[in-house]
Amino acid sequence: MGETIPIAVPRKGRPLESVLDRLARRVGISELADDITSTLRHEKALTKGTLESTEGNVYHRLADYSTVSDATEPEFTLVRDDRKGKPRRIVFDSVTIPLEGVDGVPDGTRIQLVGREEPFRALRTHEFALGFDSADLVLEEVVELRPEPLDRIEDVNARIDPADTDVRVVTGLGDTVYHTLMATPEVAPSAASIDREFLEGYEGPLCIEPRYERLVRAVLGTRTLDGVEFAYPDDGREEEAAIADAGLGVYLTVTGSTAREHGLLLGEQLFPSETVLLETSPELTDAIRAVRSLLNGPDLETELAVSS
Known part of the structure; x- marks a missing residue:
């Protein structure tokens, strides 16, 4: 058995879709990515009230989505939405993706995408070595305030105090x-x-x-x-x-x-x-570095330029 590498990802929205698009291009999971994205967009429309459900209440729909045969099928969960009335909303929970035959990745390696409300914070506690989150959250949490402005994502790492966190930005996904x-x-x-x-x-x-x-x-x-x-x-x-x-x-x-x-x-x-790929430096292994390289790559059209 190879290594399963957990990766923290947002539970919904544009950042999660950007991660799925990236994996679809790099690993060939277009059908899986489309399935997750279409499910979440459908559930968002139901939560917003722009679509009326003909499939029962939210618990019935979650039960249908959760009837899976193994971890390579996506699972979903419920959270309280911040819309009026705080309705329950179905969001992404997890899925395991085998990387068999992917160049540069050790045989038997799998990645497990794990939904988190704020993936960056999960990396800060060393729960994950890799994750994706909005660059905004990094600025909101750990970037030093200085008299001079900050106008490039590329310069974010230079303003992170090493004594504050081990998390660093690797690259952006171009969803700017x-x-x-x-x-x-x-x-x-x-x-x-x-x-x-x-x-x-x-x-x-x-x-x-x-x-x-x-x-x-x-x-x-x-x-x-x-x-x-x-x-x-x-x-x-x-x-x-x-x-x-x-x-x-x-x-x-x-x-x-x-x-x-x-x-x-x-x-x-x-x-x-922009959605960014993050790493927790002390948690990196050779297999994790290989996955990081797979997710990064010169084909990204991003505002970010950070060497790995």
């Missing part, structure tokens, strides 16, 4: 969206860009999601934030609408269409938000 500065026409400078330089001379409210406060401090640098007062959206209020009320803010954007609908002008893309 951006924390973007945006402003109303009344607040935006008339003859300059909405960027860090503008912020250095700005005094007033800056609307952000509360969970991103430390991230924004790290990305912008503490010097830039002199004279800036953070404001936060009220519970249940759309972020772009709250930014429009404040006049200036930072939020994640893909196309920026929703921001424009609220009359906001898009400014500098301050920092890329």
